Amino acid sequence: xxxxxxxxxxxxxxxxxxxxxxxxxxxxxxxxxxxxxxxxxxxxxxxxxxxxxxxxxxxxxxxxxxxxxxxxxxxxxxxxxxxxxxxxxxxxxxxxxxxxxxxxxxxxxxxxxxxxxxxxxxxxxxxxxxxxxxxxxxxxxxxxxxxxxxxxxxxxxxxxxxxxxxxxxxxxxxxxxxxxxxxxxxxxxxxxxxxxxxxxxxxxxxxxxxxxxxxxxxxxxxxxxxxxxxxxxxxxxxxxxxxxx
Amino acid sequence: xxxxxxxxxxxxxxxxxxxxxxxxxxxxxxxxxxxxxxxxxxxxxxxxxxxxxxxxxxxxxxxxxxxxxxxxxxxxxxxxxxxxxxxxxxxxxxxxxxxxxxxxxxxxxxxxxxxxxxxxxxxxxxxxxxxxxxxxxxxxxxxxxxxxxxxxxxxxxxxxxxxxxxxxxxxxxxxxxxxxxxxxxxxxxxxxxxxxxxxxxxxxxxxxxxxxxxxxxxxxxxxxxxxxxxxxxxxxxxxxxxxxxxxxxxxxxxxxxxxxxxxxxxxxxxxxxxxxxxxxxxxxxxxxxxxxxxxxxxxxxxxxxxxxxxxxxxxxxxxx
Numbered sequence: 001x002x003x004x005x006x007x008x009x010x011x012x013x014x015x016x017x018x019x020x021x022x023x024x025x026x027x028x029x030x031x032x033x034x035x036x037x038x039x040x041x042x043x044x045x046x047x048x049x050x051x052x053x054x055x056x057x058x059x060x061x062x063x064x065x066x067x068x069x070x071x072x073x074x075x076x077x078x079x080x081x082x083x084x085x086x087x088x089x090x091x092x093x094x095x096x097x098x099x100x101x102x103x104x105x106x107x108x109x110x111x112x113x114x115x116x117x118x119x120x121x122x123x124x125x126x127x128x129x130x131x132x133x134x135x136x137x138x139x140x141x142x143x144x145x146x147x148x149x150x151x152x153x154x155x156x157x158x159x160x161x162x163x164x165x166x167x168x169x170x171x172x173x174x175x176x177x178x179x180x181x182x183x184x185x186x187x188x189x190x191x192x193x194x195x196x197x198x199x200x201x202x203x204x205x206x207x208x209x210x211x212x213x214x215x216x217x218x219x220x221x222x223x224x225x226x227x228x229x230x231x232x233x234x235x236x237x238x239x240x241x242x243x244x245x
Numbered sequence: 246x247x248x249x250x251x252x253x254x255x256x257x258x259x260x261x262x263x264x265x266x267x268x269x270x271x272x273x274x275x276x277x278x279x280x281x282x283x284x285x286x287x288x289x290x291x292x293x294x295x296x297x298x299x300x301x302x303x304x305x306x307x308x309x310x311x312x313x314x315x316x317x318x319x320x321x322x323x324x325x326x327x328x329x330x331x332x333x334x335x336x337x338x339x340x341x342x343x344x345x346x347x348x349x350x351x352x353x354x355x356x357x358x359x360x361x362x363x364x365x366x367x368x369x370x371x372x373x374x375x376x377x378x379x380x381x382x383x384x385x386x387x388x389x390x391x392x393x394x395x396x397x398x399x400x401x402x403x404x405x406x407x408x409x410x411x412x413x414x415x416x417x418x419x420x421x422x423x424x425x426x427x428x429x430x431x432x433x434x435x436x437x438x439x440x441x442x443x444x445x446x447x448x449x450x451x452x453x454x455x456x457x458x459x460x461x462x463x464x465x466x467x468x469x470x471x472x473x474x475x476x477x478x479x480x481x482x483x484x485x486x487x488x489x490x491x492x493x494x495x496x497x498x499x500x501x502x503x504x505x506x507x508x509x510x511x512x513x514x515x516x517x518x519x520x521x522x523x524x525x526x527x528x529x530x531x532x533x534x535x536x537x538x539x540x541x542x543x544x545x546x547x548x549x550x551x552x553x554x555x556x557x558x559x560x561x562x563x564x565x
Contacts, residue, residue, distance in 0.1 A: 008348040012334070019336045019377075082332035086393070089296045089328070090349045091321040244300045 001099075005092050009100025010107070013074065017108055030066055030112045034058065038119065050127025055119050056137045056213045060177055060206055063109075063145040068169030070108055071152025072162045074101045075240070079160040084243075094240045098233055102153050109145040113138060133215040140212030143225035144205060148173045150232025157239040173205075176228075180204025248273055249401055249431035250295060254304035257290050264290045266455035267304065272431040274400075277423065279446035279463070280435040283555050287455040288435040289329050292405050295433070296326045308401055322350075325399040329406055329435075331390030335379035339370055339389055342378060343396060350397045360396055367422065368392035384415035391422060402432045408441060420444050439547040453555040463547065470545030470553075474521050476514040477503075479539035480530070487535065488512070494529060496522050509538060519545075 017023040038044045042054030078084035123129045152169035178184045180201040208221040248271040257265040265287040282288050293299040295306050297317040311319040347357045368388040408416040423445050442449050442463050451459040491500045496517045503511040516522040523542050
């Protein structure tokens with residue numbers, strides 16, 4: 001793998017996000033929703049605590065819908081317009097293209113997260129928050145988004161229809177997010193052994209993310225998200241390779 | 246001749262359908278191969294296998310000695326490829342797009358600027374350089390596709406229907422570009438426009454139903470036409486029975502009366518087995534004292550040969 005090639009693809013994809021007004025609309029909607037949820041639903045002021053729990057608690061839900069929307073065009077659009085033939089006949093490996101596209105989406109989400117900094121300023125101005133926890137939570141939110149994106153990009157490579165890519169991406173993401181919750185576990189209970197049930201529950205994005213935002217950043221949680229991203233990208237590469245066969 | 250592109254029994258199946266069936270040929274430096282065939286004959290599939298976009302089911306393809314399956318990146322570095330319909334990133338400007346391709350091709354800094362500038366000049370894109378590709382006319386889009394393909398000055402060019410949908414002036418431009426680059430490259434052009442073969446190709450490969458049915462110089466192909474060496478005549482005051490007498494000449498297969506007008510008889514004399522009969526027929530006519538107002542030897546018609554070859558394939562397929 002040559003990082004230079006990855007960077008070239010990432011730069012092109014990032015550019016593609018910002019050539020249409022869609023990227024700006026995206027960021028504005030993301031920031032507005034994140035803010036509205038924190039203050040109106042999360043009860044930021046009513047809690048009277050100098051932390052950003054009321055902000056981060058909604059991130060899994062925001063990412064669940066925003067990540068597939070950002071990822072959906074990455075491969076589906078290439079296949080619809082036929083540019084995938086151009087891309088895959090340039091001297092790039094499939095993995096370089098896959099990683100380049102993923103990184104563009106991940107950086108885009110990273111930018112949206114960075115732009116929520118007024119939240120941090122607000123809570124700092126109001127009280128004396130634990131900055132370590134906040135930083136860890138941001139990091140957790142970003143890797144969580146990365147996991148959703150890895151799913152979304154892979155799904156995008158399966159279709160040339162962006163709407164299908166979005167719906168499938170959000171659906172698969174939802175299963176992963178909720179796998180530790182009764183909604184998903186209840187139908188499985190009795191069908192599978194408790195060990196398998198524990199395994200399914202351990203895939204819960206929600207549980208790993210909540211651990212991180214509580215300030216207990218364990219290596220295990222970060223490794224979990226990194227592994228989900230890694231497996232997603234390998235699957236994505238496989239899908240792209242299989243289209244040649 | 247040195248083989249820059251070598252196909253050996255290249256085969257591709259899509260499910261139960263065999264799209265390309267044991268296609269073999271070698272293309273050397275300086276050759277411009279016209280890859281002909283009806284729609285769905287397997288032209289695009291063959292090109293996609295050479296460029297590494299599709300994997301062969303069986304057989305091999307090599308570009309500059311590199312196998313397309315074993316060393317796809319080495320192959321892609323040696324190739325310039327214009328895919329069918331010239332797909333491009335419509336949201337980018339021409340300049341940004343060419344810079345992107347140059348970067349992927351490994352050029353940076355001054356070299357990148359030089360390469361992009363050279364490709365822009367060759368494809369004559371100066372006036373649209375800063376326009377988004379989506380806003381360009383079909384002709385300009387095709388030229389952007391060509392610029393992208395020749396940017397790294399590759400030894401091998403694969404162009405899938407480079408003139409499809411262009412107006413006559415634009416077609417002329419694309420052909421000029423191909424002719425300019427031809428001497429030191431191996432070029433494969435797919436087309437179903439036969440005049441293109443005459444205009445740029447040094448060799449024509451006809452495929453039908455995935456199989457090669459002819460591989461020859463365009464003139465050789467034309468020689469297979471029943472009209473090859475046919476003699477078109479305009480005669481004055483021809484006597485009755487002349488046509489029958491002409492028919493009786495050795496090497497004349499048939500005589501068609503094309504028109505009778507203003508005392509002029511227009512005939513088409515078809516030779517036996519494509520032989521050159523002009524001297525014999527004209528000599529005989531002179532001996533008979535017939536005044537020949539006009540005579541013209543036909544070279545043969547490529548479209549006729551094309552139909553013959555590709556229909557034969559169909560008949561063969563139906564029988565098999």
